[in-house]
Amino acid sequence: MQYAALNMKAFAVLLAVVSLVSGHYTFPGFVHNGAVSADWQYNRMTENHYSNGPVTNVNDPEFRCYELDMQNTAASTSTATVSAGDTVGFQGRSSIYHPGYYSVYMSRADPAANSAQAAxxxxxxxxxxLGPTYANRQLTFPSASMQQFTFTIPKSLPSGQYLIRGEHIALHSATNYGGAQFYIACAQVNVANGGSGSPAPLVSIPGVYTGYEPGIMINIYSLPANFTGYQAPGPAAWRG
Structure with missing residues (x-):
């Protein structure tokens, strides 16, 4: 009986761990004009590739790309060739369960996209x-059945090597500071057929957020009386 009880306890712990991991996600696939790459082929393998756990500290150096190894992962990751105007993005290993806000940042990669010093x-x-809509005193978030998110590279983006950083901020437990969960991926690309645009404004990552922004520290289940809509954190998007 004691042996059975111990087994049941171990099983319960295992179930809890499995439940925790399945509630989180990673973005190992790079999407290019509808085709999805092999896992971690062009996306830098993230530290949570096994645990699926989020980043919660916006000041951590790993907040940039959350690489498994900040010195060596970049060099072991391939660089995809894309064109300005192409549709690219990120594919999750599972559905993106949590309600939250999506954004994509890019950075010119010097000396190269596969350099640890880039960006x-x-x-x-x-x-x-892509954020939630607000109506009737409620926020409505993008579908929880989404497994990928994509965008169009601005046609006026200058040619060259870049990092593309996809980010999903899960807000289901964001009531207190540090409660928001950040799921991050960085793809390495070489952009061809670009234009002469000047992307702006430029920010540092980490540094782009304090963690106290109303779009990061928010109780999505009990909105304040003076709430008028979701305030996206970070700079305005450059459309080219």
Whole structure:
């Protein structure tokens, strides 16, 4: 009986762990004009590739790309060739369960996209976002059955090597500071057939958020009386 009880306890712990992991997600697939790459072929493998756990500290150096190894992962990741005007994005290993806000940032990658030093300064600009809608005192978020999110590379983006950083901010437990969960992926690309645009404004990552923004620290289940709509964190998106 004691042995059975111990087994049941171990089984309960295992179920809890499985439930925790299945509630989180990673984005190992790079989407290019509808085709999805092999896992981690062009996206830098993230530290949570096994645990699926989120980043919660917006000031952590790993907040940039959450690489498994900040010195060596970039060099072991391939660089995809794309064109300005193409549709690209990120594919999750599972559905994106949590309600939240999506955004995509890009950065010119010097000396190259597969360099660990790329995009470590004030070089990032937002190119796309998808947030909740607000009506009848309620926020309505993008479907929880989504498994990928994509955007169009602005046609005026100058040619060159870039990092593309996809981010989903899960807000289901964001009532207190540090409660928001960030799910991050960085793809390495070489953009061809670009234009002469000037992406702006430029921000640093980390540095783009304090964590106290009303779009990051928010109780989505009990909105304040003076709430007028979701305020997206970070800079305005550059559309090219």
């Amino acid at each position: 470590t300064g004030k070089t990032w600009f937002k190119v796309w976002e």
